[in-house]
Amino acid sequence: MKSQGRQRSVMMFWGCMISAVEPFVEKAARFSLERLGVTVDEMPDATCCPDPEISRTLGEEVWLTLAGRNLSLANKAGGDVCVICNGCFDTLTKANSELTTDQTMNQKVNTAIAKYGTKYDGSSRIFHVIELLHDIVGLEVIKEELDRSLSGLRCAPQYGCRILREDLNLAPKFDSLITTLGGELVHTKTERLCCGVPAMYADPDFSLHQRTEVKLKEIKESQAECITLFCPACAERIERAEVTLRKEGRDFEIPVVNYLELLALCLGASSTDIGAHLHRVSIDPIVERIMKAP
Amino acid sequence: MSDEENPLHPLKKKAASPVPGSFQGPITNLINQGQIQSLLDFWIDERVGLGLSEKPASAYSSESAVGQTQEIMKELGFDSRLKFDWKAKRLKT
Numbered sequence: 001m002k003s004q005g006r007q008r009s010v011m012m013f014w015g016c017m018i019s020a021v022e023p024f025v026e027k028a029a030r031f032s033l034e035r036l037g038v039t040v041d042e043m044p045d046a047t048c049c050p051d052p053e054i055s056r057t058l059g060e061e062v063w064l065t066l067a068g069r070n071l072s073l074a075n076k077a078g079g080d081v082c083v084i085c086n087g088c089f090d091t092l093t094k095a096n097s098e099l100t101t102d103q104t105m106n107q108k109v110n111t112a113i114a115k116y117g118t119k120y121d122g123s124s125r126i127f128h129v130i131e132l133l134h135d136i137v138g139l140e141v142i143k144e145e146l147d148r149s150l151s152g153l154r155c156a157p158q159y160g161c162r163i164l165r166e167d168l169n170l171a172p173k174f175d176s177l178i179t180t181l182g183g184e185l186v187h188t189k190t191e192r193l194c195c196g197v198p199a200m201y202a203d204p205d206f207s208l209h210q211r212t213e214v215k216l217k218e219i220k221e222s223q224a225e226c227i228t229l230f231c232p233a234c235a236e237r238i239e240r241a242e243v244t245l246r247k248e249g250r251d252f253e254i255p256v257v258n259y260l261e262l263l264a265l266c267l268g269a270s271s272t273d274i275g276a277h278l279h280r281v282s283i284d285p286i287v288e289r290i291m292k293a294p
Numbered sequence: 295m296s297d298e299e300n301p302l303h304p305l306k307k308k309a310a311s312p313v314p315g316s317f318q319g320p321i322t323n324l325i326n327q328g329q330i331q332s333l334l335d336f337w338i339d340e341r342v343g344l345g346l347s348e349k350p351a352s353a354y355s356s357e358s359a360v361g362q363t364q365e366i367m368k369e370l371g372f373d374s375r376l377k378f379d380w381k382a383k384r385l386k387t
Binding site: 021022024026027044047048050051055057058059061069118202274276278 | 317324331358
């Protein structure tokens with residue numbers, strides 16, 4: 001992380017889901033970070049992190065080598081890496097840890113990538129955008145920059161299982177970020193239950209009805225006005241499930257909003273600026289509520 | 295007798311892919327494009343509409359990144375283990 005006063009720059013690892021199917025999150029992130037004095041540097045030769053479910057299951061060594069290659073790009077550029085996607089965060093932090101502690105794998109990976117003029121040296125820190133906003137930008141700075149507030153919007157946080165490691169302490173930070181915008185936290189018993197993504201590959205029916213629907217039912221009962229999250233995979237899963245369940249006669253109609261979209265709206269973005277119309281489940285009620293708020 | 299069974303050659307079976315069906319699409323994308331998620335024209339248009347670059351600055355727009363990924367996969371035998379057909383650009387099933 002390069003800093004000068006309040007101005008900072010960070011290498012953003014966008015991953016594939018945000019770039020390819022949730023560009024509205026990328027837009028909201030760029031808008032918000034710029035407003036908060038964070039310059040986004042690109043990683044033009046980055047590939048898939050690769051994903052911790054499919055790629056790692058099918059080939060641990062390829063998974064680690066490709067992750068090491070991605071990290072080496074940041075090492076070479078002398079930057080730290082910021083990640084929004086929980087899956088990318090999981091892969092890159094675990095690969096970083098393995099390559100730092102396992103010298104045999106470190107050597108293997110470096111031998112494989114040496115011909116591309118890069119070297120993994122472990123010099124880049126990898127942090128989740130929650131940490132960037134909470135620890136580095138800071139809640140006070142965010143508060144100072146707000147044009148609008150969530151004014152008590154009832155938000156059910158969906159943390160996503162990959163950031164729930166106790167040592168990271170990311171869930172309480174996520175909560176603080178929501179309340180900083182003026183949102184009201186709605187905690188549910190299933191908030192730490194998996195959204196259903198990994199199970200989807202093995203048993204789609206179980207994933208839909210025993211994971212996602214269970215969460216949706218409880219969130220609906222809690223009278224939360226939206227589900228708030230960072231993970232694009234959770235978002236994709238929950239929105240798709242709502243559409244499928246609607247066809248099965250169970251209409252939840254709970255907006256699924258990335259925190260960065262809420263942040264951008266509170267920092268002055270319009271719904272058009274951030275492509276709010278691209279959601280499968282309309283987030284218009286949330287947008288209207290924020291726009292009308294004092 | 296199932297549709298896949300051949301009465302003339304009862305022991306002949308279709309070779310099963312070592313990759314589970316639900317993994318095949320994403321892993322094929324990873325091998326061909328360096329990303330597990332395809333970037334569809336619809337989303338390219340929406341990206342442009344949002345004022346973002348047509349293709350993200352990553353393997354979606356970097357041929358060398360894709361090339362390096364494929365070389366690494368070949369060197370580690372990932373492609374042959376998964377029975378990837380480079381000519382057809384898909385897994386053999």
